[in-house]
Amino acid sequence: HMDSMMNDDSMDNEHMDHDEIISLTDSTGENELIIPPVLKSDSQEQTEYTLRAQTGQTEIFDGVQTITYGYNGSFLGPMLQFEKGETVTINLINELDEDTTFHWHGLEVSGNNDGSPHNVLKPGEESTIEFEVTQEAATLWFHPHPKGQTSEQVYNGLAGLIYINDENSKNLGLPNDYGENDIPLIFQDKVFDDEKQLNYDAAANEDGTVGDTSLINGTLNPKLSVDKEKVRLRLLNGSNARNYTFKLNTDDDFVQVATDGGFLNEPVLMKELTLTPSERAEIIIDFSEIDSSEEIALIDEEGSTLLPFEVSNEIGEETNIPAEMNDFSVTEEEKNLPVTKEIELFGMMDMVTINGKKFDPERIDFTQEQGVTEVWEIYNKPDMMGGMIHPFHIHGAQFKIISRNGETPPENEKGWKDSISVAPDETVRIAIQFKDKGIYMFHCHILEHEDNGMMGQIKVE
Numbered sequence: 001h002m003d004s005m006m007n008d009d010s011m012d013n014e015h016m017d018h019d020e021i022i023s024l025t026d027s028t029g030e031n032e033l034i035i036p037p038v039l040k041s042d043s044q045e046q047t048e049y050t051l052r053a054q055t056g057q058t059e060i061f062d063g064v065q066t067i068t069y070g071y072n073g074s075f076l077g078p079m080l081q082f083e084k085g086e087t088v089t090i091n092l093i094n095e096l097d098e099d100t101t102f103h104w105h106g107l108e109v110s111g112n113n114d115g116s117p118h119n120v121l122k123p124g125e126e127s128t129i130e131f132e133v134t135q136e137a138a139t140l141w142f143h144p145h146p147k148g149q150t151s152e153q154v155y156n157g158l159a160g161l162i163y164i165n166d167e168n169s170k171n172l173g174l175p176n177d178y179g180e181n182d183i184p185l186i187f188q189d190k191v192f193d194d195e196k197q198l199n200y201d202a203a204a205n206e207d208g209t210v211g212d213t214s215l216i217n218g219t220l221n222p223k224l225s226v227d228k229e230k231v232r233l234r235l236l237n238g239s240n241a242r243n244y245t246f247k248l249n250t251d252d253d254f255v256q257v258a259t260d261g262g263f264l265n266e267p268v269l270m271k272e273l274t275l276t277p278s279e280r281a282e283i284i285i286d287f288s289e290i291d292s293s294e295e296i297a298l299i300d301e302e303g304s305t306l307l308p309f310e311v312s313n314e315i316g317e318e319t320n321i322p323a324e325m326n327d328f329s330v331t332e333e334e335k336n337l338p339v340t341k342e343i344e345l346f347g348m349m350d351m352v353t354i355n356g357k358k359f360d361p362e363r364i365d366f367t368q369e370q371g372v373t374e375v376w377e378i379y380n381k382p383d384m385m386g387g388m389i390h391p392f393h394i395h396g397a398q399f400k401i402i403s404r405n406g407e408t409p410p411e412n413e414k415g416w417k418d419s420i421s422v423a424p425d426e427t428v429r430i431a432i433q434f435k436d437k438g439i440y441m442f443h444c445h446i447l448e449h450e451d452n453g454m455m456g457q458i459k460v461e
């Protein structure tokens with residue numbers, strides 16, 4: 001068994017320089033990847049789900065029970081399926097001993113249904129929300145968002161996936177056999193103590209908890225068995241703070257087909273792909289010509305093995321990636337709109353701010369009219385030490401990247417986004433429109449930065 005303990009000194013460090021982030025230990029590949037169960041609707045006639053936030057124990061390490069949090073289970077959550085155009089009802093139940101909320105990351109819903117820090121459920125409380133799914137096919141996720149407690153709750157295991165399907169996604173012919181050739185991958189890094197407990201307080205770092213142990217869908221040392229076919233991987237960086245750069249150990253290309261909020265217009269050939277916390281991407285790896293004796297694995301930038309693949313001799317489904325998948329565009333009009341909102345990200349550890357301020361639930365930082373597109377300019381102001389990447393996220397809308405430092409964004413970012421990485425001294429312009437009304441959060445998705453106040457509010461009216 002792999003020993004995945006950090007030494008005590010590194011846990012005591014109050015600040016870990018982000019250039020020297022602790023490496024992930026290699027997956028030994030001894031456990032088949034866990035696939036999150038698909039949540040069944042409570043009713044035949046309509047889509048109605050019940051989600052319970054709860055605590056439990058999970059056998060992450062053989063023969064050891066680790067105390068964890070989960071939705072409808074002890075660790076992580078089930079996968080929820082929505083259909084574009086349908087009305088979805090979700091019953092929310094807080095079975096934790098602490099406040100929580102249910103936030104739908106990337107979903108275009110009204111502020112009241114968004115699960116922001118204003119939508120708190122106290123221990124034992126329940127509520128029901130109902131909304132119409134108005135956006136296109138995408139891979140979204142859900143997680144808690146209570147003020148100051150988001151990082152710990154997500155770290156302990158509160159996170160689940162949402163798949164939105166629509167006519168286009170069904171007609172494209174991409175691999176879509178859930179758990180067979182359409183695989184969700186929730187990447188998280190953890191620090192386990194001597195008793196193999198998560199022990200958030202000890203692990204916590206003001207710049208975000210970064211661990212040496214990689215879990216995918218909660219699986220330690222995972223491997224994925226695949227047939228000789230194209231396999232679609234839906235990647236979610238569900239970590240508190242770590243940035244992941246994904247590659248294949250063979251240095252082969254893979255194809256990105258979707259961003260946070262929908263399909264790209266065309267498949268984009270990639271050698272590596274970086275996702276900052278909360279970003280998603282769908283990629284396709286072609287295993288049809290891979291021999292079962294070949295060692296092929298998803299690795300990170302440093303070469304740590306994240307997910308080894310075991311290719312069978314079985315010929316799988318024959319699928320093709322269409323040349324045209326979507327009709328996303330940034331219009332001339334949008335490009336020419338004046339900047340009407342400016343966001344300055346600054347700081348590190350607990351000294352993080354947006355426009356010089358920390359989050360105050362009583363303060364509305366901006367207003368925007370429902371259905372009106374505005375251009376926001378997001379700038380990451382460096383500090384004396386250079387600064388760090390802040391992944392910037394806005395609730396309740398999918399937006400378009402107009403430019404990065406004045407240049408058109410890379411091909412794989414020409415699609416709907418709800419979270420973007422902003423590097424030190426970088427300026428990103430986005431065009432954003434809210435379909436619904438309400439108060440929405442915008443924040444850094446390093447969860448400890450969010451909890452430390454790197455968050456603001458926009459009121460859409």
Ligand code: C2O
Pocket residue numbers: 103105143145278393395441443445
């Ligand atoms: Cu993943 Cu405020 O959200």
Ligand code: CU
Pocket residue numbers: 103104105106393394395396
């Ligand atoms: Cu969100």
Ligand code: CU
Pocket residue numbers: 352389390391444445446449454
């Ligand atoms: Cu940050």
